[in-house]
Amino acid sequence: MLSAFANAFKTPELRRKMLFVLGILVLFRLGSTVPAPGINVPNVQRCVDLASSGDNSSLFALINVFSGGALLQLTVFALGIMPYITASIILQLLVVVIPRLEALKKEGQSGQAKITQYTRYLTLGLAVLQATGIVALARSGQLFGGIDCGALLYNEDSILSFLLIVLTMVAGTSMIMWFGELITDRGVGNGMSLLIFTQVVATFPGAMWQIRQQNGWTTFTIVCLVGLVVVAGVIFIEQAQRRIPVQYAKRMVGRRMFGGSSTYIPLKVNQAGIIPVIFASSLMYLPALAAQFNQDKPWAQWINDNFVRGDHPLYMATFVVLIVFFAYFYVSITFNPEEIADNMKKYGGFIPGIRAGRPTQDYLAYVLSRITAPGATYLALISLIPMIAVAVLGASQNFPFGGTTILIIVGVGLDTVKQIESQLQQRNYEGFLR
Incomplete structure (x- = not known):
């Protein structure tokens, strides 16, 4: 296996693809550690430590796994890949129910490109809903199941600050979608699957x-x-x-x-x-x-x-x-x-x-x-x-x-x-x- 791995890096084209994927994954993990604007980082970190050390079960524990721990840290990539996963699953189910989508699927590559575009739109819509819910829970102090660590947002009463955090998280989801498509087109493997893999392995x-x-x-x-x-x-x-x-x-x-x-x-x-x-x-x-x-x-x-x-x-x-x-x-x-x-x-x-x-x-x-x-x-x-x-x-x-x-x-x-x-x-x- 080690010789096969060495042969993969000896091939210029394959080496270039693997290094490209590695670079995208590094940027992806970097965005998962940068806090969104307006987040009280010391208080959030104190809540994360208390939640992980105690018996408290966070409501968003599963989604936090898919975000590589970025969700409870309220980072730029806090939503992770979950909005895209949910949108993809919904579209797969709707293809069976809606004749128009079923016809697009049978059209081949052009129809699949159209379904992919619908998946992107639905992903952004779900990202807006999820980001709004998460920031609202952080604002009310219920994100960590009632653990009191002080204010998680610097300007809790400011609507502009609230909207800025939501917009940042939605933009992060758009960036994640772009990363996944870049890996699929120019790298090795399925881009979205590798991003999920990276976030899960990170925890x-x-x-x-x-x-x-x-x-x-x-x-x-x-x-x-x-x-x-x-x-x-x-x-x-x-x-x-x-x-x-x-x-x-x-x-x-x-x-x-x-x-x-x-x-x-x-x-x-x-x-x-x-x-x-x-x-x-x-x-x-x-x-x-x-x-x-x-x-x-x-x-x-x-x-x-x-x-x-x-x-x-x-x-x-x-x-x-x-x-x-x-x-x-x-x-x-x-x-x-x-x-x-x-x-x-x-x-x-x-x-x-x-x-x-x-x-x-x-x-x-x-x-x-x-x-x-x-x-x-x-x-x-x-x-x-x-x-x-x-x-x-x-x-x-x-x-x-x-x-x-x-x-x-x-x-x-x-x-x-x-x-x-x-x-x-x-x-x-x-x-x-x-």
């Missing part, structure tokens, strides 16, 4: 060291060993797939013979990826968000007791049910057995032992349903690991080995390494995974 060392400080070296060592096992299991499942064989019949086109080849349809065990976990986490935070603005209501107290801390059994059970539901839902809208069966029939393809047409569609739907069950169970178990750690070890809420953290690190890492490997193989070098 990893701090979370590990916090476990060491709270629980000692013995627990720290056990967590590291368990983490290695979890990472190995995630890699195994992420690479696992069911290959459905497909045979193409021979046919004459003019004077030439086509077809007669064999291939397969790869169905991943985790066909939905990390999307169900993000969907479920977002929904689980909606009741807590509503309760945050209605602290004096009885139902708000019930929500605070049962749906704020991740170690509560009712929270865990609801979280698992939502992940399984969204896994089946997302797979059903992204994988269309009817369309695949029609395309196979059109080009003379068939699954051995299965008739073309409706029987092929039913068979693909049956296999997809069976393979989604272990995939959804796997996502639920991985997502429960940090919650179990909180309940058993008393570890921090941002337990590093589990949930969205480990899925993003492993998933994006594998995809990026595969892309580098494919470019190395084009130049007759051995890849990383050989």
Whole structure:
């Protein structure tokens, strides 16, 4: 692997791309440490320290992971990549519902460019809403769950100061989108995925060291060993797939013979990826968000007791049910057995032992349903690991080995390494995974 890494830097074009990506990521992390104008940095830092050292569970703990800790620091890039992720997911769902968007998707590259433009507009709209909510919570002192550290904004009563902070955070989101597109066009790998990877990895060392400080070296060592096992299991499942064989019949086109080849349809065990976990986490935070603005209501107290801390059994059970539901839902809208069966029939393809047409569609739907069950169970178990750690070890809420953290690190890492490997193989070098 080290020789493959050296070969990647020996290739001028690949070296230039990798250094370009590294430079963008450095700028990205720099923007995540620069506070927005009008933020009382000493008071904010005092609140962050108290929230991380105590048992307080921040309402925005998940989003803070995606922002690399920038959200609770109220920096220029405080919103991170979350508005773009949410907008992309919404557009993917709307493509199935709105005929106009479905027609654009079928137009190819031009239609996809139009959908991308809609995603940008929706991202900015969501960024305005999220920035306004976050700054409003900081202004009222509720951003850190009621911890009193003094005023978080210098001019709390000034509307202009409020709007300036919101505008700065929205501009930071626009800059992040531009960074992601630059990496995709001129670098290696998917730009948005690498930005998410960078923000998640940025919180990893701090979370590990916090476990060491709270629980000692013995627990720290056990967590590291368990983490290695979890990472190995995630890699195994992420690479696992069911290959459905497909045979193409021979046919004459003019004077030439086509077809007669064999291939397969790869169905991943985790066909939905990390999307169900993000969907479920977002929904689980909606009741807590509503309760945050209605602290004096009885139902708000019930929500605070049962749906704020991740170690509560009712929270865990609801979280698992939502992940399984969204896994089946997302797979059903992204994988269309009817369309695949029609395309196979059109080009003379068939699954051995299965008739073309409706029987092929039913068979693909049956296999997809069976393979989604272990995939959804796997996502639920991985997502429960940090919650179990909180309940058993008393570890921090941002337990590093589990949930969205480990899925993003492993998933994006594998995809990026595969892309580098494919470019190395084009130049007759051995890849990383050989």
